[in-house]
Amino acid sequence: MVDVAGHLGMALVWLAPAWFVIDRRKTAATFVAVGFWFGMLPDVDLVLSNWFPTVKHHGVFHTVLVVSILAAILGPLVGWILKEALDDSDWFSDAAERNALSLGFVMVWVAGLSHIFADMLSAPDIAEAIEPFWPLYQQSIGIDLVWYNATWFNWGLLALGVLLNVALYYWQKPSVGRGASTAS
Incomplete structure (x- = not known):
């Protein structure tokens, strides 16, 4: 498992x-x-383990199945909230409004899966290995590429994610928004 900076960087x-x-x-x-x-x-399992002793870190919440279920529940809600909050603004395109529920699902699902992959890069070192394809494949999968506390990796991954997205923001051409001459 990588630390918070690494997980956020991988999601980016x-x-x-x-x-x-x-x-x-x-x-x-x-x-x-x-x-x-x-x-x-x-990592919601870390919070839930305080209330439910049977919930363990790197357990069921670190599976593609549960991330998919959570994305199916939370994603459309996030998409709906964005649609309601950003309607009539140039921050949310017409296509995004029409597909807000799907956009929310993809957003949550991809970011959640990135967490599982990031944990596979460093598990098991000080944490239990994960079984990302449970219940279909009940074996742990870990690449063990980097140590959990590797500051260079975690902050480097966050910096890479930020720089990549900033570069793509400036690389993408501004598009025309609703009633505006440019929407950048």
């Missing part, structure tokens, strides 16, 4: 393709800025 990297598929750069920026926080979603 995994959400970066949004710049190529979302029709307006302010909408892509919204997608990335809101979505990357869900890079911490599987």
Whole structure:
């Protein structure tokens, strides 16, 4: 498992393709800025373990199945909130409004999956290995590429994610917004 900076950085990297598929750069920026926080979603098990002793870190919440279920529940809600909050603004494109529920799902799902992958890069070192494909494949999977407390990796991953998204923001051409001559 990587630390918080590493998880947020990995989420930024995994959400970066949004710049190529979302029709307006302010909408892509919204997608990335809101979505990357869900890079911490599987670590909800750390909070829940305080109330439920049977919940363990790197357990069921660190699986593709549970991340998919949580994304199916939270994602459309996030998309709806964004649609309601950003309606009639140039931060949310017409296509994003029409597909807000799907956009929310993808945002939460991709960021949550990035967390699992980041944990696979360093587990098991000081934490239990994860079984990301449980219940279909009940074996732990870990690449063990980096040590959990590797400051260079965690902060480097966050810096990479930020720089990648800033570069893509400036690389993407401004598009025309509702009634505005430019919407950048």
